[in-house]
Structure formats: C-alpha cells, structure tokens
Amino acid sequence: MSAVDRIPPSEAILACDGLSKHFGGIRAFTDVAFQARRGEVTAVIGDNGAGKSTLIRCLVGVHVPDAGRIFFDGRPHPFANPDEARKAGIETVHQNLALIDELTVAQNLFLNREIVRRIGPFALLDRAAMKQRARAMLSRLSINMPSVNQRVRRLSGGQRQAISICRAAGSGAKLVVMDEPTAALGVQETANVEALIRRLREQEVSVILVSHNFDQVRRLSDQIWVMRAGRMVATVRSSQTTGNELVALVTGAA
Numbered sequence: 144m145s146a147v148d149r150i151p152p153s154e155a156i157l158a159c160d161g162l163s164k165h166f167g168g169i170r171a172f173t174d175v176a177f178q179a180r181r182g183e184v185t186a187v188i189g190d191n192g193a194g195k196s197t198l199i200r201c202l203v204g205v206h207v208p209d210a211g212r213i214f215f216d217g218r219p220h221p222f223a224n225p226d227e228a229r230k231a232g233i234e235t236v237h238q239n240l241a242l243i244d245e246l247t248v249a250q251n252l253f254l255n256r257e258i259v260r261r262i263g264p265f266a267l268l269d270r271a272a273m274k275q276r277a278r279a280m281l282s283r284l285s286i287n288m289p290s291v292n293q294r295v296r297r298l299s300g301g302q303r304q305a306i307s308i309c310r311a312a313g314s315g316a317k318l319v320v321m322d323e324p325t326a327a328l329g330v331q332e333t334a335n336v337e338a339l340i341r342r343l344r345e346q347e348v349s350v351i352l353v354s355h356n357f358d359q360v361r362r363l364s365d366q367i368w369v370m371r372a373g374r375m376v377a378t379v380r381s382s383q384t385t386g387n388e389l390v391a392l393v394t395g396a397a
C-alpha cells in the first residue's frame with residue numbers, strides 16, 4: 144500500500160510517495176514515502192548527510208524533487224518556490240532565523256507582508272495596525288516580549304527564535320517546518336521554544352521538526368521519521384520508542 148493511501152486524506156496534512164532528489168551525481172535521498180497527521184508534531188531525525196534538510200527543502204518549495212508525489216492538505220503539492228508553498232499554508236522557520244536586526248519586533252513579524260493603508264493614489268504603511276496585530280500574535284502564543292517596538296538586535300537567541308516561530312504561525316499557516324530550532328539556544332531558551340511548539344500543536348498547527356536531539360524529539364513529537372543515507376528507514380510513534388532504539392535506527396544497528 145502506498146503512503147498516500149494509509150491515512151485518510153482528511154487526517155493527513157502531508158503525504159508523499161517515491162520522492163527522490165539528486166544533485167548531479169550526489170544522492171540526497173531516494174524513493175522516500177511518508178505521511179504526517181494533521182495537528183501533530185512530526186520529527187525528522189538522521190545522521191549528518193542523511194538527507195533531512197534536503198527533504199524539508201523539497202516540502203517548502205526551495206528544491207523541486209526529481210521524482211515522486213507530494214500531497215499537502217489533501218491536494219497535489221506543485222510548489223515551485225517558497226512563496227507558492229507559503230500561500231498554500233506551509234511556513235518555514237529557517238536555521239539562520241532570517242530576522243533583520245535593525246527592525247523592531249513588529250516590523251520583523253510583518254516583514255514582506257506589511258499592512259498598508261490606501262489614501263487616494265498612495266499606499267502608506269499602517270504602523271499602528273501592525274503593532275496592534277503584532278501584540279495579538281505574540282499573546283496568542285503566550286510569548287513575553289518587552290515591547291513590539293524593540294529592535295530585535297537587542298533580543299536573546301530564544302526571543303529571536305520565538306519571533307521567527309510567531310511570524311511563521313501568525314499568518315494562518317497550516318504547517319510550520321523547523322530545521323533545528325533550538326540548536327543555538329541555552330537550556331531555558333530551549334525550554335521556552337519547546338513550550339511554543341507545544342502551543343502551536345494545541346492550536347492544531349501541524350509541525351515538522353528536524354532535530355539531532357533525541358530527548359527533545361521524544362518530548363515534543365507524536366511521530367518520528369528516521370532517515371539513513373538517503374532512505375526513510377522507519378516511522379515510529381514517539382510514545383512507543385526509546386532513545387536507544389532511535390540511536391539504533393539512525394546508525395543502522397537496529
């Protein structure tokens with residue numbers, strides 16, 4: 144049975160069959176199949192070079208796969224670039240955060256999606272509306288921020304990550320894809336970002352999370368995809384696995 148058939152379309156936010164991506168003679172991954180349930184956190188694990196980042200780049204429209212089918216929210220996924228994926232409801236939280244230091248929290252939350260007010264032939268930025276909406280977006284995810292007028296340069300790594308996640312979720316995304324969202328964070332900041340991911344899940348936003356931290360993956364996710372050397376070697380329910388089993392699946396000792 145194909146992966147697309149296993150979960151009824153109404154329950155699958157994402158499904159994929161026979162997906163492959165090569166860069167010239169280098170194989171990133173081959174014949175990958177998977178499904179992610181709507182409203183769940185799905186983690187992607189695997190050793191360095193297993194193909195995780197390339198796989199999620201195919202999901203968010205950065206790369207076009209060489210072969211295979213992807214379905215998003217019950218429909219074929221034809222996204223040729225990240226803008227198309229975003230319009231359909233897939234947002235990405237990038238490893239390098241993509242925030243602009245010299246802009247404020249509110250300006251970063253509305254970067255490239257500014258609210259404008261039309262007065263005759265002129266289109267003016269509606270700063271008051273953006274600030275008001277920024278406060279509502281932060282409050283919806285219980286994110287504490289000193290002020291929406293604060294420049295992000297002065298914020299901690301965890302606060303910056305929270306803004307990136309809020310920005311991704313705030314536009315009504317159905318699926319938020321995160322590549323190592325806590326890799327550069329300390330213990331408390333990691334806990335804050337994990338709490339934020341749980342709140343997304345409570346609000347029925349589906350999440351795909353790439354992480355090398357198996358404890359985190361088991362704490363946060365419902366389902367785990369395991370990649371090894373360009374293959375999807377296992378899909379496991381997080382509640383039914385142990386850290387040792389994950390290590391064995393990732394290394395091939397299982």
Ligand SMILES: Nc1ncnc2c1ncn2[C@@H]1O[C@H](COP(=O)(O)OP(=O)(O)OP(=O)(O)O)[C@@H](O)[C@H]1O
Pocket residue numbers: 166169170171172189190191192193194195196197198
């Ligand atoms: N743009 C590219 N051009 C050529 N090869 C690439 C490119 N992107 C990825 N690869 C190759 O594809 C394979 C999978 O890489 P990918 O970055 O997807 O792995 P990963 O599991 O995310 O690794 P890591 O955990 O180290 O980030 C690797 O052999 C990598 O060198």
